[in-house]
Amino acid sequence: MDNLPKKPDRRLSVAPMMEWTDRHQRVFMRGLTKQTLLYTEMVVAPAIIFSKDGPGRFLDYNQDIEHPIALQLGGSDPKQLSECCKIASNWNYDEINLNCGCPSDRVSAGRFGACLMAEPDVVADCIKAMQDATDIPITVKHRIGIDDLDSYELLAGFVDRVAQTGCETFIIHARKAWLKGLSPKQNREVPPLRHDIVHMIKKDFPHLEIILNGGIQTVEEAASHLDKVDGVMIGRATYETPYIMANADQLIFGNENKEVITRQEALERFLPYVEEQVANDVYVRHMAKHLFGLFQSQRGAKAWRRYLSEHMFQPGVGAEVISEAAKLIE
Incomplete structure (x- = not known):
């Protein structure tokens, strides 16, 4: 593990999106931006552990092109997540992220995703097990709340409990998730955006790295939040209008020597x-x-x-x- 990559620069990242942020999309993104942190699609822990074709089916990527890159895992079993992190250590990812934000029924039925926000102790146990299994930085991605568990106090309590493990980076989707009554698509659109809540978390937890996710449409808009949070994640806009990422290296990372690609x-x-x-x-x-x-x-x-x-x-x-x-x- 001596050659593991350093902690990635998270000022700008592309959100993990099922059926979109696959290896082909990431290579395409690298033609537009070299420095933005990219994520895999979420991979559930049992898929990596029990795949008949071996873990490479889910973990392989182009190591010459795709860095910096983060692996996102789904699961709630500390032992399984620990095993996945041990396996993934051989793939040289820059970060491993635990999904506590996906609102789909299928995900909730498997006891992972956004439903885990109701169980901060379980999330903390998972994060600790993952940290013990690898030297790769472990992060968590979550919502500002779920169903009726949507008070600021509960959100702050969740962050505080997970941070007690030593987890330093929280990627917060600035919408609550309705696990009952809304589809995953509706959960990306119907609950109101509350960027101010994420800004408040950063103010109350200044020692943590807080990344804002949700509704960001351009790199310029992302840059406008960097005085209030440590980083911004862009989701759907990167596949609906991918060319928005062409000036990311200049605007976010200060690479003045590179011309914006056409x-x-x-x-x-x-x-x-x-x-x-x-x-x-x-x-x-x-x-x-x-x-x-x-x-x-x-x-x-x-x-x-x-x-x-x-x-x-x-x-x-x-x-x-x-x-x-x-x-x-x-």
């Missing part, structure tokens, strides 16, 4: 990877789906999306589908 340049950087993956029998649609929003607001964007959606599912197609679609951008 949309076409970002696409050109990604195409060799697409060709390589297709040559390894990966369907082009798995990469192309991450490109739909690249030309959002540009002339020809609708034709670009239509061409991709009509051609990327055809048998035997390769990177040329993306190249042909790009010719429709004016």
Whole structure:
């Protein structure tokens, strides 16, 4: 473990999102920003431990391209989470994060995700077990509350209890989660955003690293919060309008020597990877789906999306589908 990466710079990160932040999306993101912290999709602990194909199915990534990168785990069994952290240590992740924020029924039924906010002692036991298993920094991602357990006092109590383990980094989605009555999609939209609550947590816990998540649409908006919190996480906007990340290295990380990449340049950087993956029998649609929003607001964007959606599912197609679609951008 002597060669483990240092604590990542969390001033800006891309949120873990199921079916979106896969290895292809992360490589695409790296064409836009080199320094933003990227996350895997959430992986449940039993999947890593009991996979017939081995843990690499869930843990493999391109170590030459994707750093800094965090692994997000789902679970509530300290022993299982400990074992996962031991296994993941061999993959050289920059961070391992425990999901205490996902509101889906399936997640709650498995006793992980947002429902764990009602059990801060369980979360603390999990975090401690994870810390004991690896030298990789362990963090937690959670909501500001769940159902009727939504007072500031309960949120502060949750943070305080988990922090007693030595956990220093809390990524807080600034919406409560309704575990009964709302779908996961509705839970991302219906409960009101309360960025002020996250700001207050930072004020009351100045010694902790507090990362704000929820409703951030641009890097400029993210930067506007950095005088109140230690970092900002952007979620859906990074796949709906991925080009917003093109100026992240300059605006957030102060990389003045790098020019902002154009949309076409970002696409050109990604195409060799697409060709390589297709040559390894990966369907082009798995990469192309991450490109739909690249030309959002540009002339020809609708034709670009239509061409991709009509051609990327055809048998035997390769990177040329993306190249042909790009010719429709004016």
